[in-house]
Amino acid sequence: MTYLLLFLAFLRVGFFSFGGGLAALPLIEREIVDTYRWLSKPEFLELLALSQLTPGPIAINAATFTGFKVGGMLGAFVATGAFCLPSVLLTLLVVTFLSRFRENPYVAGFLRGLRPALLALLLRVALSVIQDGIHDWFGLLLSITGGALLFFGKIEEIPLLLLGGILGLLWYGWR
Amino acid sequence: MPERHRHTFLLFLTFLKIGAFTWGGGYAMIPLIRRELVEKQKVLSEDAFLEALSIAQSLPGALAVNTASLVGLMIGGVTLQLAFVLATALPSFFSIVVLAFFFLRFRELPLIQAFFRGALAVVVSVIVLAVWQIGRKAAEDSVDLVLTVVLLGFLLVTGIHPLFVVLLGGGLGLFLRR
Numbered sequence: 001m002t003y004l005l006l007f008l009a010f011l012r013v014g015f016f017s018f019g020g021g022l023a024a025l026p027l028i029e030r031e032i033v034d035t036y037r038w039l040s041k042p043e044f045l046e047l048l049a050l051s052q053l054t055p056g057p058i059a060i061n062a063a064t065f066t067g068f069k070v071g072g073m074l075g076a077f078v079a080t081g082a083f084c085l086p087s088v089l090l091t092l093l094v095v096t097f098l099s100r101f102r103e104n105p106y107v108a109g110f111l112r113g114l115r116p117a118l119l120a121l122l123l124r125v126a127l128s129v130i131q132d133g134i135h136d137w138f139g140l141l142l143s144i145t146g147g148a149l150l151f152f153g154k155i156e157e158i159p160l161l162l163l164g165g166i167l168g169l170l171w172y173g174w175r
Numbered sequence: 176m177p178e179r180h181r182h183t184f185l186l187f188l189t190f191l192k193i194g195a196f197t198w199g200g201g202y203a204m205i206p207l208i209r210r211e212l213v214e215k216q217k218v219l220s221e222d223a224f225l226e227a228l229s230i231a232q233s234l235p236g237a238l239a240v241n242t243a244s245l246v247g248l249m250i251g252g253v254t255l256q257l258a259f260v261l262a263t264a265l266p267s268f269f270s271i272v273v274l275a276f277f278f279l280r281f282r283e284l285p286l287i288q289a290f291f292r293g294a295l296a297v298v299v300s301v302i303v304l305a306v307w308q309i310g311r312k313a314a315e316d317s318v319d320l321v322l323t324v325v326l327l328g329f330l331l332v333t334g335i336h337p338l339f340v341v342l343l344g345g346g347l348g349l350f351l352r353r
Binding site for chain 2: 014043049112134139165167
């Protein structure tokens, strides 16, 4: 039963995450944290950190992690497969039948309208990440400094995450 | 091994390599896919690659998976499509399974918690910056900005499922953008 729920949840995520892997996050958060409580809020954030530290698309990482936690290897396989299935089917459909589908004005209008929706969803994720990821002034300091370094291209994501982790270890680990 | 299968297998390995060595999300895979298939192995034309990429962006799902799936179909049909999707997902799959196996056992350790408290503070910066960069490109005019604010407000107040926000945005697009 859990496997079926996992399959359906990630199938929904796969079908509605227009705008790439990052766009899948609000849907994943909704399904796995709010609806099914397969991950707690802190675990979801830890998952984001782990996803950045491992190769591959973030949504695949999220699906595998959740599936593994809920149902072991089989769970990981079911969740990842379910997330990829819409991609496989829709690309096949487009290449076979609808190579000009985006020229249809209705389709073009729909796709154009997705942009503000995507943006609203991403802002909502950003808000909840800010709310749950920063607990004290040290976290705030790390976050602002890290953001500035990233913005000015002084550091890349993975070294930044490791650096943040090490500073966290030094600061919080000693108290 | 027949020549055709050998060819499929080699392309599969190419994709596996791309999947295993691109950190930081699927977007990082795109230039590598192009370099391998268009420049090095010359199994796909530049135009076909760009077409695949733009179709991939208009479909739901991870960009890297969609692109892999499309170029697979374009080069060699359904077999190659499935091989490429598998190769894109596998490295990610196994590294997460291994990591999750250890992480779920040791996450309560105070040192691990301390590490993640620091790492999460900068995950906040990574996510916020990514949203800012996407937002700057996605919002082209004031209509986009107004709709974004309205949809965000709606989402925060009602707490509806994100997929309805997707459908609502697309539906509004049908009226406003056609």
